[in-house]
Amino acid sequence: MTDFLFKRMTLIGIGLLGSSISLAARQKGLVEHIAVHTRSDATLARAEELGLGDSYHKDVAESVKDADFVVVCTPVGVCGTVAKAIAPHLKEGAIITDVGSVKMSIIRQMQPHLPAHVHFVPGHPIAGTEESGPDAGFAELFINRWCILTPPEGTDEGAIEKVKTFWSTVGSNVELMDAHHHDNVLAITSHLPHLIAYNIVGTASDLEMVTNSEVIKYSAGGFRDFTRIAASDPTMWRDVFLHNKEAALEMLGRFTEDLTALQRAIRWGDGDALFDLFSRTRSIRRSIIDAGQEIAASDFGRHLK
Amino acid sequence: MTDFLFKRMTLIGIGLLGSSISLAARQKGLVEHIAVHTRSDATLARAEELGLGDSYHKDVAESVKDADFVVVCTPVGVCGTVAKAIAPHLKEGAIITDVGSVKMSIIRQMQPHLPAHVHFVPGHPIAGTEESGPDAGFAELFINRWCILTPPEGTDEGAIEKVKTFWSTVGSNVELMDAHHHDNVLAITSHLPHLIAYNIVGTASDLEMVTNSEVIKYSAGGFRDFTRIAASDPTMWRDVFLHNKEAALEMLGRFTEDLTALQRAIRWGDGDALFDLFSRTRSIRRSIIDAGQEIAASDFGRHLK
Ligand SMILES: NC(=O)c1ccc[n+]([C@@H]2O[C@H](COP(=O)([O-])OP(=O)(O)OC[C@H]3O[C@@H](n4cnc5c(N)ncnc54)[C@H](OP(=O)(O)O)[C@@H]3O)[C@@H](O)[C@H]2O)c1
Numbered sequence: 001m002t003d004f005l006f007k008r009m010t011l012i013g014i015g016l017l018g019s020s021i022s023l024a025a026r027q028k029g030l031v032e033h034i035a036v037h038t039r040s041d042a043t044l045a046r047a048e049e050l051g052l053g054d055s056y057h058k059d060v061a062e063s064v065k066d067a068d069f070v071v072v073c074t075p076v077g078v079c080g081t082v083a084k085a086i087a088p089h090l091k092e093g094a095i096i097t098d099v100g101s102v103k104m105s106i107i108r109q110m111q112p113h114l115p116a117h118v119h120f121v122p123g124h125p126i127a128g129t130e131e132s133g134p135d136a137g138f139a140e141l142f143i144n145r146w147c148i149l150t151p152p153e154g155t156d157e158g159a160i161e162k163v164k165t166f167w168s169t170v171g172s173n174v175e176l177m178d179a180h181h182h183d184n185v186l187a188i189t190s191h192l193p194h195l196i197a198y199n200i201v202g203t204a205s206d207l208e209m210v211t212n213s214e215v216i217k218y219s220a221g222g223f224r225d226f227t228r229i230a231a232s233d234p235t236m237w238r239d240v241f242l243h244n245k246e247a248a249l250e251m252l253g254r255f256t257e258d259l260t261a262l263q264r265a266i267r268w269g270d271g272d273a274l275f276d277l278f279s280r281t282r283s284i285r286r287s288i289i290d291a292g293q294e295i296a297a298s299d300f301g302r303h304l305k
Numbered sequence: 306m307t308d309f310l311f312k313r314m315t316l317i318g319i320g321l322l323g324s325s326i327s328l329a330a331r332q333k334g335l336v337e338h339i340a341v342h343t344r345s346d347a348t349l350a351r352a353e354e355l356g357l358g359d360s361y362h363k364d365v366a367e368s369v370k371d372a373d374f375v376v377v378c379t380p381v382g383v384c385g386t387v388a389k390a391i392a393p394h395l396k397e398g399a400i401i402t403d404v405g406s407v408k409m410s411i412i413r414q415m416q417p418h419l420p421a422h423v424h425f426v427p428g429h430p431i432a433g434t435e436e437s438g439p440d441a442g443f444a445e446l447f448i449n450r451w452c453i454l455t456p457p458e459g460t461d462e463g464a465i466e467k468v469k470t471f472w473s474t475v476g477s478n479v480e481l482m483d484a485h486h487h488d489n490v491l492a493i494t495s496h497l498p499h500l501i502a503y504n505i506v507g508t509a510s511d512l513e514m515v516t517n518s519e520v521i522k523y524s525a526g527g528f529r530d531f532t533r534i535a536a537s538d539p540t541m542w543r544d545v546f547l548h549n550k551e552a553a554l555e556m557l558g559r560f561t562e563d564l565t566a567l568q569r570a571i572r573w574g575d576g577d578a579l580f581d582l583f584s585r586t587r588s589i590r591r592s593i594i595d596a597g598q599e600i601a602a603s604d605f606g607r608h609l610k
């Protein structure tokens with residue numbers, strides 16, 4: 001039985017990402033044993049009910065014992081604490097990775113704690129939904145999605161290769177990237193969209209001239225598209241903004257500048273400026289569909305039922 | 306054969322809305338004859354190929370002759386011109402309606418031209434997709450969607466009833482509303498979301514530190530949700546903002562204010578403020594699903610293939 005990529009994988013955190021990794025790794029026969037740790041008794045018990053692991057550990061130190069692959073699937077803000085707690089118990093040559101949505105901060109938080117005899121390969125699968133918790137996971141989450149790895153300079157090539165193989169086997173396309181660049185790319189493709197979605201839903205909830213029930217009732221005019229990502233986990237997203245502050249503020253600044261120009265065009269009735277922008281943005285969706293990152297169904301297939 | 310609601314319906318403009326109305330009205334046996342007018346020869350020919358009418362008219366005056374129901378399905382900005390052109394040719398007792406996304410301006414544009422012997426019942430089906438043109442239509446578009454009517458005070462009750470029956474027969478729930486209130490409600494539920502979506506796609510296209518191909522590649526992190534509505538028709542949306550200026554600017558002002566507060570929370574690391582907003586917005590999506598205005602599938606069912 002030597003065709004497992006890893007003998008023992010430990011998942012620290014077993015929410016949407018942790019449970020999806022468990023299901024996908026099992027389906028592909030990538031690991032022999034899956035050890036699961038999470039913070040709360042309730043989630044650990046639920047993970048066990050769902051059969052997401054082979055062993056379940058309340059104690060994080062115990063969970064990583066003998067693991068040759070550790071995947072940290074907690075919110076970004078606790079990765080430093082997790083690294084500190086597991087560091088003394090990591091086996092020689094173990095590979096440590098994570099799935100956090102920011103990468104510079106993860107490296108800053110985790111690397112100082114990790115011993116020299118382990119390999120740290122930070123990662124971020126660009127795959128998710130608005131759901132969270134161990135029930136939300138599914139094995140297909142990573143299929144045809146990108147997974148970005150941001151190993152610091154000097155990281156063992158063999159370790160990087162193994163992490164690459166793990167992600168490509170569960171269906172992802174793997175890309176190596178500088179952590180700083182990752183944080184800029186994700187600030188525009190993910191963090192700013194979430195911020196804006198949260199914000200417009202907040203603005204809509206606070207109006208005195210339009211009631212919440214009217215907003216809900218007439219949401220099919222466009223608003224409802226934003227509510228999907230504004231239903232994402234608050235803890236996860238708080239941590240993302242606290243830990244990718246510079247890039248998020250930079251993108252937000254540009255967005256606001258552009259929005260101010262648009263506001264001016266509306267105020268002065270500059271139809272050409274409006275038409276210009278509204279035409280320029282059309283082709284992007286086509287490209288995303290062509291790149292296999294979006295379903296082609298018009299209106300997200302909402303009318304297909 | 307007296308069970309048709311209208312003997313002769315004229316559609317002025319035969320894009321997404323016009324063609325959907327044609328297909329739905331036909332499917333439900335609501336009208337005996339459908340006369341189609343549109344601006345361009347190409348679209349008129351395509352409508353004929355698709356069999357969307359019983360007669361096709363290059364001349365708008367001719368198209369409304371003998372019509373007892375006229376539905377204006379052009380962009381908002383040309384409704385005044387259309388009203389002026391058809392006015393002298395409208396038959397006594399004809400009912401005129403429209404589907405424009407703003408209502409105060411439509412009334413201001415059309416009403417002065419319409420003769421006293423016709424009934425004007427402005428309307429707006431809150432139903433659409435990002436597609437446009439006569440090929441985009443489908444009979445089910447209006448099912449389980451709201452249609453808002455904003456008849457000016459004193460409008461004939463019988464005429465309002467007939468328009469109501471038309472929309473409810475094609476599957477919509479009909480609501481009467483003051484035109485000014487309509488424009489506020491739609492400014493937040495539809496116009497502002499489109500503006501923001503167009504804007505973020507514009508911002509993302511203009512970055513020098515992140516390439517367009519990176520934005521496209523990694524769009525699954527949230528960005529792609531915005532590109533759907535940013536792929537909507539530029540002419541239609543230019544007209545919406547030119548014709549619902551006050552309400553759009555008001556909602557935009559509130560949105561920007563809230564976004565500035567969020568920006569401040571990020572800058573100062575105020576995790577509680579972020580967590581607070583991010584929690585508050587979660588329940589809205591649930592309500593929209595419960596109200597039957599959204600599909601319950603997680604991630605819009607993108608993983609269901
Ligand atoms: N959701 C997405 O779309 C997405 C996509 C890509 C990457 N990510 C990244 O993936 C990570 C996890 O996200 P998720 O969506 O899987 O979150 P989730 O469903 O909310 O699950 C989070 C898990 O982390 C656990 N946890 C929280 N604090 C912990 C601590 N101090 N020690 C140990 N475990 C702790 C939770 O445990 P309890 O339930 O026991 O409290 C839970 O098992 C985040 O870093 C996020 O940035 C998310």
Ligand SMILES: NC(=O)c1ccc[n+]([C@@H]2O[C@H](COP(=O)([O-])OP(=O)(O)OC[C@H]3O[C@@H](n4cnc5c(N)ncnc54)[C@H](OP(=O)(O)O)[C@@H]3O)[C@@H](O)[C@H]2O)c1
Binds near residue numbers: 349378383406434
């Ligand atoms: N799309 C939505 O989601 C949605 C939802 C609710 C309401 N609405 C409203 O519905 C209306 C039509 O939207 P749509 O999506 O159906 O647009 P569309 O697919 O772009 O079709 C517009 C139609 O209007 C015609 N037209 C343009 N200028 C004209 C003129 N001067 N005289 C006569 N016909 C003219 C076009 O003709 P040619 O092709 O011949 O140039 C085309 O047939 C707009 O007022 C919009 O606000 C749209």
